Amino acid sequence: MLRNARLLAAFLSMIFLAVPLAPALSAEISPATFGRLAADEFSETATAIDEVAASGAPNAQAILEALGSARLFFDPTNKKIYIGGTGTVTDAATGTSVAAPTGLQTVRVNNRLRRAIENALGTLTLLSSDPAKRRAAADALFKSRDASALPALESALKSEQNAGVQRLFAEARAAILLGQPDTPRADIIDSITLLKARGDIGAIATLRSLSDKAAPDLRQMANEAVASIENRLKMLSYVQNIWYGLSLGSVLLLAAIGLAITFGVMGVINMAHGEMVMIGAYTTFVVQDLIRTRAPHLFDWSLPIALPLAFVVAGLVGIAIERGIIRFLYGRPLETLLATWGVSLILQQAVRSIFGPNNREVGAPSYMSGAFDFMGLSITWGRMWIIVFTLCVFFALLAALKWTSLGLYMRAVTQNRRMAGAMGIRTPMIDALTFGLGSGLAGIAGVALSQIDNVSPNLGQSYIIDSFMVVVFGGVGNLWGTLVSAMALGVANKFLEPFAGAVLAKILILVLLILFIQKRPRGLFALKGRAVEA
């Protein structure tokens, strides 16, 4: 208790000194403290530990850590303290590296001192100038609920300026108070309210730790708080599953959207669709590679630059495939399937020959990395931009089909090829352009997928089956159906995962899809028509 009081006093004096200069703590460890350490007596060392911790000196942590791991030495002749390194040692007072003097002795510690060191280290970071460190210290205290740190915590709480960190400090204090048998009733009520507001798993554990001696109505209150937090967490996990599902769904939609054009609108089975995605991803890689070597400051622009390029490159490859192969096979879907599979093998091997068989590194621009917290959900920027981007592509495509002349021609050719031809539309050119559009969309998808998947020659293969399932499930020839089916499959997958595991969830989805197709062979939103067989 005495030690705590002294610590508190030291803290308070230090705070008075430091607040005007905050957060830079420029205090130093007094020579007297070093003298205590050099005395190598357990009681003196204990005092020294408190003094070091209270000093707020920048090297305090290093000294305490060295002491804890028996790397703190003293020179019996001149009572200087050194921190041990390999070969050289550091003078603890000045911080300069010197060759180790002969006759150094270790400052001894026992278990009681080690505990004191740990506590001191914990409280030390409460006063760190780095908010992230203060957060970490608060979290550690919240978990450990170490009562001895309470005075230090309370003083840190008073001086804290950052609102977020202040709340964490208050929560840590509440957690400690709940565990103490002699906490006043009002404080317990405050603590429970605070923890209820925090509302995470740690808060539940803390609330359950409420002392058995607490009054029954307080225990009742804590139980209610636990129940409410659990409810909230359950809701949160549903929301999170939906979010992850939408995220997966948007990836599926991106991969499938080009296919919805080539397969859904044109009726061409393009097994090389996945390779168009791959080409898009490799285009991103090449763009980033050029930017890295030629103009590193443009790195954040690499994705916007890669998007149109990927569209053009994949689109041109698509047009070449259509003109070179597919146009000879219209009306023979099974042959188209085989021929485009051949194309996919050739493209894969070509990419493997050019770029090598290994994964290629595609970096994330600054706005794609990191995460933000939204109502207790941790949302990564990358995922969010992909969802936004997918929806943009989707609606842009809808608009293009509806309002551009190319879109008009495309719809005309799909609905009645001969009549469209009779009206003067050059149907072969429209075929090529439609196929190019579908392939180009796949290329754009590749740019986005390069951010979340490995860019390797096999990239496309992992998407081809999923893409076909999305299009077939949604109903061929119906873009809205594709949107709904991609999102539904994504969400269903993520809801199955907690029960079944990732792989089994995927298997279940595939089996369900196969069964679904038996029930509705033309998908969710089938185009209605009179044809006996398409």
Added chain:
Amino acid sequence: MITKVIVSRFDGMGLIFLGVMAVVAIFVPLSNLFIPESSFLHVPTYVMALVGKYLCYAILAVSLDLVWGYCGILSLGHGAFFALGGYAMGMYLMRQIGSRGVYANPLLPDFMVFLNWKELPWFWYGFDKFPFAFFMILFVPGLLAFIFGWLAFRSRVTGVYLSIITQAMTYALLLAFFRNDMGFGGNNGLTDFKDILGFNVQAQGTRATLFFLTALTLILVYLIGRWMVTTSFGKVLVAIRDAESRTRFLGYRVEHFKLLVFTVSAAMAGLAGALYVPQVGIINPSEFSPANSIEAVIWVAVGGRGTLVGAAVGAVLVNFMKSVFTTGFLAPYWLFLLGAIFIGVTLALPKGIVGTLNDLAGKWRRRPVREASIPRLAE
């Protein structure tokens, strides 16, 4: 009279094929066992193993041709039936290892001991008896095909939709067999076999016998297939291929025909897989990969679909090229070649090698070629 009936069931190609196969079936094993190595006529063991593998693929191709060439069902799931048959055989072979495994557990295969399993899963019971295992080799792929086909054909899933869902089926099985808790050895699969029916799998005599049995099975499968397609049943199949609705309107229960041929074909594919496993010594989930199934389709296309003989020829030819191209300095070009085969055959040689040869022979003889031997392109 009877011989005349039998002969009339075969076109020229079929007779040549049967003749060649009979020679191969008898000559290769005998040569491997009894002709001294120095001799020009000696067939080394590795060649025999390679050709044995090709013949297994040929059986798979014939079974696929039966459904695709004659009934227009482009199954991208035959690799799965092949692998299921292989796994059934692999399970029998695993049980034969007994206590000679690394962990010397008399009941559990090594991988189960490794995964700390205490008892044999129920679906492994009975696989220590060969008759049961043999039954399962035919039954499991057949049953899967029956259920799958019953659902798909009844709801009239046809054409590319059927292809896509068969591919999804294969893919789902691939994922499932990769899981360790499925009880099929996870991604390592089943391997390290010792005995088959009491004979050492590695022994030269066993290998020669297996080769002979494979060749014999190919002949048998061809005969069954040929019998199916030359009877009136086969005519209905071709009718379904060329005009499904019209056949249905004529009063045939199209789905029953499709279901029967699909199930028989799957059982044949399972048999091929079962013969394949002891010869290559391993079965693992990669056999389920959708690419394998598509490759099998291209064998049939290369040889000529709707000919049965062509399927076998295509399987052997493409796999021979694969063997040549995937070794040595040519290795990087194999996928280019395979891709080119896919494109070239569909664009330039839609009838395949045997189909084209049949056409040429027909022109040369200046007489109409018999209908059954010519594949007409399915719409």
